[in-house]
Amino acid sequence: xxxxxxxxxxxxxxxxxxxxxxxxxxxxxxxxxxxxxxxxxxxxxxxxxxxxxxxxxxxxxxxxxxxxxxxxxxxxxxxxxxxxxxxxxxxxxxxxxxxxxxxxxxxxxxxxxxxxxxx
Amino acid sequence: xxxxxxxxxxxxxxxxxxxxxxxxxxxxxxxxxxxxxxxxxxxxxxxxxxxxxxxxxxxxxxxxxxxxxxxxxxxxxxxxxxxxxxxxxxxxxxxxxxxxxxxxxxxxxxxxxxxxxxxxxxxxxxxxxxxxxxxxxxxxxxxxxxxxxxxxxxxxxxxxxxxxxxxxxxxxxxxxxxxxxxxxxxxxxxxxxxxxxxxxxxxxxxxxxxxxxxxxxxxxxxxxxxxxxxxxxx
Numbered sequence: 001x002x003x004x005x006x007x008x009x010x011x012x013x014x015x016x017x018x019x020x021x022x023x024x025x026x027x028x029x030x031x032x033x034x035x036x037x038x039x040x041x042x043x044x045x046x047x048x049x050x051x052x053x054x055x056x057x058x059x060x061x062x063x064x065x066x067x068x069x070x071x072x073x074x075x076x077x078x079x080x081x082x083x084x085x086x087x088x089x090x091x092x093x094x095x096x097x098x099x100x101x102x103x104x105x106x107x108x109x110x111x112x113x114x115x116x117x118x119x
Numbered sequence: 120x121x122x123x124x125x126x127x128x129x130x131x132x133x134x135x136x137x138x139x140x141x142x143x144x145x146x147x148x149x150x151x152x153x154x155x156x157x158x159x160x161x162x163x164x165x166x167x168x169x170x171x172x173x174x175x176x177x178x179x180x181x182x183x184x185x186x187x188x189x190x191x192x193x194x195x196x197x198x199x200x201x202x203x204x205x206x207x208x209x210x211x212x213x214x215x216x217x218x219x220x221x222x223x224x225x226x227x228x229x230x231x232x233x234x235x236x237x238x239x240x241x242x243x244x245x246x247x248x249x250x251x252x253x254x255x256x257x258x259x260x261x262x263x264x265x266x267x268x269x270x271x272x273x274x275x276x277x278x279x280x281x282x283x284x285x286x287x288x289x290x291x292x293x294x295x296x297x298x299x300x301x302x303x304x305x306x307x308x309x310x311x312x313x314x315x316x317x318x319x320x321x322x323x324x325x326x327x328x329x330x331x332x333x334x335x336x337x338x339x340x341x342x343x344x345x346x347x348x349x350x351x352x353x
């Protein structure tokens with residue numbers, strides 16, 4: 001059975017591009033532009049991994065990550081945070097997510113990271 | 120005036136951030152197509168997309184440098200310091216630069232045999248900037264030497280090229296922000312005059328020194344030192 005990934009980013013082009021790559025690698029994916037929406041999808045979709053942008057419109061990706069971590073049902077799902085903001089890495093470390101990747105990134109690097117955390 | 124300066128800094132920060140988003144999707148699409156074409160055995164098209172990917176990297180590098188300069192100006196550049204193996208970093212950085220410079224053979228001489236305390240990425244950036252300058256300004260030669268040594272007090276790195284050289288009058292000025300010896304009217308040497316300024320700021324932050332020994336037409340040697348105070352023997 002294919003692994004399931006939820007991608008959360010407030011930019012449609014990024015969602016489209018990442019979706020294209022992940023689907024061609026055989027992952028089942030769902031995407032959303034909204035942080036709150038992401039929390040709803042998680043409970044129904046039950047993803048094996050979440051790719052989460054730090055800066056979302058209307059919410060903070062770090063806050064969403066915190067809420068996922070503090071809920072028993074979702075705390076085990078690995079979260080990889082992505083950001084175009086250079087200062088984000090240090091604040092992401094504090095949240096204690098599985099990994100961080102900075103935009104723009106190498107697709108191969110992202111796929112390797114996903115494989116590592118869904119192994 | 121101060122408000123205008125702040126607005127300019129904010130603008131550059133925002134612009135760099137905004138530019139990263141379309142670049143990210145452009146890079147993903149490019150790499151996706153490259154892999155797809157490779158699977159279809161269309162090597163020529165895949166190689167062309169690989170070139171496009173490298174151009175995207177260059178554009179990204181320029182945006183990062185603009186952002187770095189801006190953050191240096193407002194004292195907000197952050198450093199992530201830890202102990203790292205210095206010689207491995209040099210080997211890694213030279214390896215990456217070698218991939219991009221077909222004409223030049225980059226040779227590493229000597230070793231420091233030290234682990235030093237610093238921001239590995241940023242020190243790597245210093246070396247990358249020096250190496251890419253060495254390549255850019257020595258198109259008529261085919262060799263670059265990176266010499267490593269340590270005297271117990273500092274580690275010392277020398278990046279030597281056999282190219283155009285820097286006239287003595289400019290030995291200090293080349294480290295100033297946006298200064299260029301070969302200005303924009305001469306399109307042979309494209310650039311924005313950011314690399315050496317950034318390199319010097321990084322080295323200064325690590326309590327080291329960066330300078331040049333060179334003369335017009337005689338090639339250049341860029342030296343930098345980093346103190347060994349917080350290093351350990353490898």
